[in-house]
Amino acid sequence: MFSSLPSISLLLLSWALLSSCREQQLFTSSVTYCEPPETLLIQQFYVAYFPSNHSLSFNISAASVEPNVNVTANLYLNVYGMGPVNVTLDLCNILHGALCPLPMYNFTGADSIPLPSSLSVSIPGIAYKMPDIEAFAQLTLTQVGTGQVKACVQSTLSNGWTTHQPAVEWATGGIALFAFLSAFWQSIYPDSLAPFRFVELFYLYQTIVSSNFLSINYPSVYRSFGLNFAWAMGLFSSSSSTIQQSVTNMRHLTGGHLDDRSSDTAVGFVNRKLSPYNFPGKSALVIPSSSSPSNSDFSVADFSSLAAFFTAPAPTADPSSFKQLSSSTDVQTVTSASSNVLQAGVPIYVSSVHIPTANASTTIFLVSLMVLAITVAIFAVGRVLLIISQRRNWKRTKLERATTAFPWFVKAWFLRVTAIIFAPIVIFALYQWTLKDSWLAVLLAVISFLGVVGAIAFVSFVIIRYAFQKDSASLFSHREYLISYGALFAQYRTSQFPFYLVALAIFFLKAVVIAAVEGHGQTQVILWVIIEAFLVIATLVLRPHQTRGGDVLSTYLAITRLVSAGLFIAFIEGLAVAPIPRTVIAVIIAVMWSVAVLVMFVSILLNTGVQRLWKKPQSVASSPTLASSENSSVLEKGKNGESVTVVRSPSSFSLAGRPINPTPEQNIPLDPRAIQPYPSSSIMLTASDAQSSPRVEHSSVGSSTLGSVLPRRWSVTPSTPPMSLPMSPPMSTSQSSGSAFTISQVSSSPQSPYSPHLRSTPEHGH
Known part of the structure; x- marks a missing residue:
């Protein structure tokens, strides 16, 4: 790879x-009639020119079906919209008159021959190197005297690069x-x-x-x-696929009428105004004028090496063989009025991968079903492995966590698959409605469209409803929602979690533009x-x-x-x-x-x-990624409107084990009394009080029930409180039942609101 x-x-x-x-070369890549064939029928036409040795290779199978027809041949070459070659030849003046009149017999020949040295062929070198060269040649046979077109053949040219x-x-x-x-x-x-x-x-x-x-x-x-x-x-090349044949048969049995041809190359059916033809006129062919000059190089060239192929005795003409040749040929007639002309956009593209335009939507539907079936099979195997592991009691704790999270994991991947097939189904379903072909194809398009759009809409409704009921932060802290539906929004910031809808809306709007504004x-x-x-x-x-x-x-x-x-x-x-x-x-x-x-x-x-x-997994506090994220620490409101800081992270949960940061699934507001700043009084604790009483009485100035034993990080300095400080009555049993100590708060000097005798040295930074 x-x-x-x-x-x-x-x-x-x-x-x-x-x-x-x-090796540099130019060869025919497609052949079509530019007028309904009357005189000349072509079953196979392949010509290649090699400039290195000035030779021509050909493999031609054709037949002339009208007797006593004298024609002139016009050769027109178009390269990127330019016509460097536009010559008319009198066939009676070349090949020693072997083609005047056109002989009535089947011609099948293949050979490589050198061109006459007197015939100069001037082609720019870029034509042999440019990929997907836009060039075609047109051969028109016009009856002498009447000017009626007896045959017209167009052949696109290629150099082998694409x-x-x-x-x-x-x-x-x-x-x-x-x-x-x-x-x-x-x-x-x-x-x-x-x-x-x-x-x-x-x-x-x-x-x-x-x-x-x-x-x-x-x-x-x-x-x-x-x-x-x-x-x-979902468009795979399938020119000979039985799937396309089945889809075509289905369409014809349910009212389909559009062309179902998926030839080896779609370039022959492209509208002549488009690349690679770049036709200057309104019609699909160049009509040679009677005053078109003959090219002297062709007139004086010695074609004796070619004459042998045309001077053989002509077999007896069998009209039935000509009819059979005409019906078995793969060469199609493409004119400006033909129904098989491929227009720009979806028709040319899907036909280039050998899928008929009317089959594209049904093909996408079938491919999407295959993808969903493969996804179901993968997770079915995973479920079986979990069941086997449970019965063998392998690492029971981790298996229980994996079993609990497995449905969420499956939901997430089905969401990803739905997001991937969203664009193909929406684009081709809307386009299928504009074709008005098979009612069954339209029905399948409706089913697939409603399926993917409905799935995305339902999941979006669940996500947005939960975000409104709780808050957007809850989507990133709720384990089930994060794993199940985070496949859509987890990469975005908390405030921008619905942004995933923008990407899907872009494809939906493009599908509307493609289908509704076609042409x-x-x-x-x-x-x-x-x-x-x-x-x-x-x-x-x-x-x-x-x-x-x-x-x-x-x-x-x-x-x-x-x-x-x-x-x-x-x-x-x-x-x-x-x-x-x-x-x-x-x-x-x-x-x-x-x-x-x-x-x-x-x-x-x-x-x-x-x-x-x-x-090893990093904690929330030490993770640089999470520390820089908006979701690492956000300021939220408690029930009473107080500001509290809640730490959360999308990476708090993992299917591989316990949560990295065991954050509660719901934000619990803290008690505002526990986070109030110290009042303008110092906190002093005497050594005698600490030894004599397990509880600390609150003064009238202020009190705080901490509800736990003071940690070791608090240092206590013995001090004698001022005798003039009035002491508050002791707290009731109900008030002090949750306290291990009672801290008396006394007034300090006006210069400092806090007592220098009690300092906090936290063990960990917050």
Whole structure:
């Protein structure tokens, strides 16, 4: 895991170095018809160009189905919105007239051949190194004389480099697994931050994924980068999965009508106005003009090496074979009026992981059920182990504590799981409602939505109700509430404990923006920026975390989200930003997210709690973390309004043993009489009184019943009280029954309110 981790941050910066170790090439990555096929049927079309030896490799299976068709061929190349190649060829002038007219036969061939030296191909070197290059080629066959389009084929080009790397997926998954193991071990300590960092790591992954769901023109490099984190949203690549087939069948049986195709690549179905096509016109193809000049390089080039593939005797045309070829082909027709065109946002993203758009919500529902089932199985095994341990009487005292706290521990982890699946379910449930496809898919979306939202709402109600009935401090001192529900609020300060609702509200509002404002990219980006700005302001103003490091980390992540949302403005279609600047901005955003993932990984390492293996638990008074926390010592009000100091801490309890600081679960106000300052009279105790009477009488000036034997730290100096001091009558039995001594308080000199003969030397600092 650690060896592949650097690929996250260096992924976008090391292409030039890595490409020197790999052969440069350009090849077709997808093929579609840009017009319904009439003359030319294509079953397979793969072409690759290698500049090192100026050669061409191809694997083509096609057929011409109309006799006596003379056509001209227009070749158009689009690279980042630019058209460096747009030439028209007269097929009668090349290949010794072998393609004039088009022969009626099936052509299947695969070979690698050198191109003529007279044919110059000038392609910039960056095209072989830039990941997710945005380029496509279009071949249009137009009938001579009529100008009718007989065939149109579009093929996207790739150089083999992409930001969607299996190594990055495994690295991010490895980080998540490491964070889970650390969180699971550390979750027995309510003051540990490891469980919170585990949940925040998933929030970061899901934020990166959800940033691809807006209706804007994302560059191809950013779409591919976002696919590295699709698994965190519950979207696993499953083009041939039986799950997708079952979901598709379920939708069709319950009124589903949307397209259910999940091809090997979604780029061929992308709206031609979007990347990687960046089409300049309104239509889905470039119509060559009759005045388009022929390229002299093609006209004079010697294609004798290619002519052998086309001069073979043509077999007898069998119309049935052409029909069979047409029905078995995987090449789809994608035009501006096609129903299978993928629009920006959720459709392109989920189709890129081979999940049909209409299947996404049901897929998330099934994945969430699997996660919950795994969680139940883990804790069922834990419960069985506890029962076995109880029957064998292993460390009975600790087992009793573990058995008592086990249900609370289970509640905490189910809360964490619910918080992790909250964003995927809410986003795709709301989006499924807008599709109006299968009634069963909508029903499952409603069930999952109400399930996660209802669970969070119920727990929040319990927490807030208890905080209002008692006070917010009670949430951190009540053992059951701290362990069971602290998974949501324990990392925040006492006064800011509901701040966890802000993170969940952010995802909920984003889901509303994605679903309700679909198709309006500009509005979505503006609302997205407002939401992220609100989070930044709330984090800076409230500073909700108990530690300064937590506030710094949350502020950094919030600013990263805000900046990335602001840069999305360049992707709005209406602004028509050129493809190259858009790509540069996309690379910057991807690098920002990569650095954020690395920062989260470092934070997880720092909160692994390894030091607990050799360090003893610190008391509340000696713990620097708790001493600096707001929860270490707070000033509270007693029943009669007196101010009392109560010491408490979120880390007072531990599942591993007895409480570190045995604080009562409820704040008990102290007796105000026991904490009153000494009056303006000194306290003097004679040696004779101390020897003759076990009780001390209170004077009329003031008295205090301490209720216990004076500790050794009190030093007594013999002194003779003034004879003029009037003595008060002795206390009644009921008044003095709780006292071991009676301390007489007498007036002292005006210069000092306290007698110098009695001093307190406490053994411990308070």
